[in-house]
Amino acid sequence: MSTQRTFGEILLKVEDVHLSFGGVKALTNVNFDIRKGEIRAIIGPNGAGKSSMLNVINGFYHPQQGAITYKGVTRSQMKPHEAARQGIARTFQNIALFKGMSTLDNIMTGRLLHMKSGLLSQALYWGKYLREEVAHREKVEEIIDFLEIQAIRKTPVGRLPYGLQKRVELGRALAAEPELLLLDEPMAGMNVEEKEDMSRFIIETNDQLGTTIALIEHDMGVVMDLSDRLVVLDYGRQLADGEPDEVRNNQAVIDAYLGVTE
Amino acid sequence: MHVERSVLTTIGAMLVLMTALPWFVGQVSEDVFFEWPFFLEVAIGGLLSGVMYSLVALGFVLIFKASGVFNFAQGAMVLFAALSFVGLKDLGVPLWLCFILTAGIMTLVAMTIERLVLRPLVNQEPIILFMVTIGIAYVLDGLGQMIWGSEVRMLDIGLPQDPSFFFDGKILINQFDMFAALIAGALVAALVIFFQYTKTGRALRAVADDHQAAMSVGIPLQHIWVVVWTVAGLVALVAGIMWGGKLGVQFSLALIALKALPVLILGGFTSIPGAIIGGLIVGAGEKVSEVFLGPLVGGGIEDWFAYMLALVFLVFRPQGLFGEKIIERV
Numbered sequence: 001m002s003t004q005r006t007f008g009e010i011l012l013k014v015e016d017v018h019l020s021f022g023g024v025k026a027l028t029n030v031n032f033d034i035r036k037g038e039i040r041a042i043i044g045p046n047g048a049g050k051s052s053m054l055n056v057i058n059g060f061y062h063p064q065q066g067a068i069t070y071k072g073v074t075r076s077q078m079k080p081h082e083a084a085r086q087g088i089a090r091t092f093q094n095i096a097l098f099k100g101m102s103t104l105d106n107i108m109t110g111r112l113l114h115m116k117s118g119l120l121s122q123a124l125y126w127g128k129y130l131r132e133e134v135a136h137r138e139k140v141e142e143i144i145d146f147l148e149i150q151a152i153r154k155t156p157v158g159r160l161p162y163g164l165q166k167r168v169e170l171g172r173a174l175a176a177e178p179e180l181l182l183l184d185e186p187m188a189g190m191n192v193e194e195k196e197d198m199s200r201f202i203i204e205t206n207d208q209l210g211t212t213i214a215l216i217e218h219d220m221g222v223v224m225d226l227s228d229r230l231v232v233l234d235y236g237r238q239l240a241d242g243e244p245d246e247v248r249n250n251q252a253v254i255d256a257y258l259g260v261t262e
Numbered sequence: 263m264h265v266e267r268s269v270l271t272t273i274g275a276m277l278v279l280m281t282a283l284p285w286f287v288g289q290v291s292e293d294v295f296f297e298w299p300f301f302l303e304v305a306i307g308g309l310l311s312g313v314m315y316s317l318v319a320l321g322f323v324l325i326f327k328a329s330g331v332f333n334f335a336q337g338a339m340v341l342f343a344a345l346s347f348v349g350l351k352d353l354g355v356p357l358w359l360c361f362i363l364t365a366g367i368m369t370l371v372a373m374t375i376e377r378l379v380l381r382p383l384v385n386q387e388p389i390i391l392f393m394v395t396i397g398i399a400y401v402l403d404g405l406g407q408m409i410w411g412s413e414v415r416m417l418d419i420g421l422p423q424d425p426s427f428f429f430d431g432k433i434l435i436n437q438f439d440m441f442a443a444l445i446a447g448a449l450v451a452a453l454v455i456f457f458q459y460t461k462t463g464r465a466l467r468a469v470a471d472d473h474q475a476a477m478s479v480g481i482p483l484q485h486i487w488v489v490v491w492t493v494a495g496l497v498a499l500v501a502g503i504m505w506g507g508k509l510g511v512q513f514s515l516a517l518i519a520l521k522a523l524p525v526l527i528l529g530g531f532t533s534i535p536g537a538i539i540g541g542l543i544v545g546a547g548e549k550v551s552e553v554f555l556g557p558l559v560g561g562g563i564e565d566w567f568a569y570m571l572a573l574v575f576l577v578f579r580p581q582g583l584f585g586e587k588i589i590e591r592v
Binding site for chain 1: 459460461462464465467468470471472474475476477478479480481482483489586
């Protein structure tokens with residue numbers, strides 16, 4: 001971004017992360033941090049370990065070695081529902097929505113952690129539970145307005161076109177009011193217009209809600225425009241870490257993307 | 263709820279066939295006695311006993327929906343719940359306390375199964391989880407009879423057993439069956455409200471749809487499994503009390519699970535309304551065909567009717583009436 005942006009303290013830091021599946025080394029010695037309020041991109045060729053990195057951050061994968069420091073607490077691994085409770089929300093590369101449920105219900109699941117009623121009180125204090133449900137529904141309607149998906153509120157998401165499903169998935173992540181939002185290829189398979197919409201939503205989320213965002217994306221034009229800093233991975237190793245201009249001119253990165261002749 | 267037109271036509275066609283065929287046979291055959299009040303009596307009796315099948319099928323649907331596991335132990339859970347209930351009652355515990363205590367026992371069973379069986383097997387193939395539920399079935403069968411004994415016990419929960427007459431005594435209906443149907447109806451209504459309108463219900467549906475996505479929004483899978491096995495346990499308890507009140511509490515209760523299989527194939531493995539309608543169709547179908555078509559072939563239709571119907575469905579509509587159509591996108 002051209003304008004000078006300043007960022008707060010470090011929100012998340014990964015140090016010396018090693019992850020392997022049997023003999024396959026998915027991540028080797030990865031170190032970077034994400035500061036509060038920034039848009040951080042993770043890029044790299046296919047199979048570089050980008051999605052694995054996000055999965056480590058939200059606890060789907062457990063690294064064999066290394067430390068993850070989130071909000072000042074250092075852990076050797078996260079657990080998915082704990083990560084969610086700590087304010088980490090995410091979307092997936094291959095959309096993972098609840099296909100049989102409506103757009104509204106899908107986004108409502110993002111509010112689950114904010115809803116306080118337990119199983120028993122739902123049964124015993126039905127009126128109180130309904131009021132809570134309505135309050136959360138309002139929040140969800142705000143998100144629906146923000147993402148401009150009013151018309152598909154009641155549609156089962158399995159019937160929606162791909163681009164809209166991606167948007168609903170973003171909505172579900174936003175409904176959790178996350179501090180850190182992980183986006184795994186939010187624009188994969190979209191046309192130019194859809195990409196522009198999605199870029200706008202990402203910028204507005206970051207700008208207006210102050211959400212810190214880590215995203216993986218293949219469209220270099222989009223990445224360079226959106227992100228404040230980038231990490232570049234290749235075969236699980238970290239090639240570069242810096243602002244877009246630095247990374248663009250980094251010889252190792254150019255080699256990784258274009259290939260080198262010996 | 264959105265219902266496909268083909269579902270309605272299928273149900274309609276079955277209803278017409280189940281009415282027209284007995285009538286026709288009644289006209290042409292000497293052996294078959296057909297009169298409309300009598301036909302209604304048989305059909306209603308069948309529908310009411312179908313409700314009892316639905317009760318058992320419901321337990322299967324709940325667990326299958328939430329975890330994709332076909333729980334072979336559902337029948338054993340019915341037996342175990344009924345044995346515990348009648349056992350406590352014979353110790354002199356009042357009925358309402360029996361119910362609460364047995365509900366507590368079924369919750370404990372659910373927690374134990376999750377801790378000892380499901381948690382270590384997370385992410386395993388469905389077939390492995392299915393095999394494990396066969397094991398659970400044997401353990402529960404044995405445990406229940408070890409604790410409470412294996413003799414047949416009568417269970418009288420104070421429901422009227424006498425038949426009632428309607429339309430000037432022309433139609434005779436068993437009151438017990440009617441109460442059972444009412445209780446089943448209330449149970450289903452409660453389940454539907456729970457699934458559609460509570461946050462736990464929404465979380466359950468979410469887990470049923472996509473494990474990973476559910477975890478990413480902060481739903482702890484283990485907790486959900488305990489909830490769903492507990493709910494299935496409570497449904498088993500209600501089914502156990504109803505069937506136990508009808509047949510006595512004995513080992514054969516575990517086998518009524520076999521009657522739930524065709525109901526599931528008819529209704530679809532993932533649909534609560536499907537379990538209800540499937541049960542009704544099987545119940546009415548087998549009674550009507552036994553009474554009106556049975557004399558032509560020497561009887562015994564009731565025993566195989568449900569499975570035959572299920573076979574026809576497997577050929578023409580394998581996902582059942584309300585099941586999710588399996589579409590692979592390439």
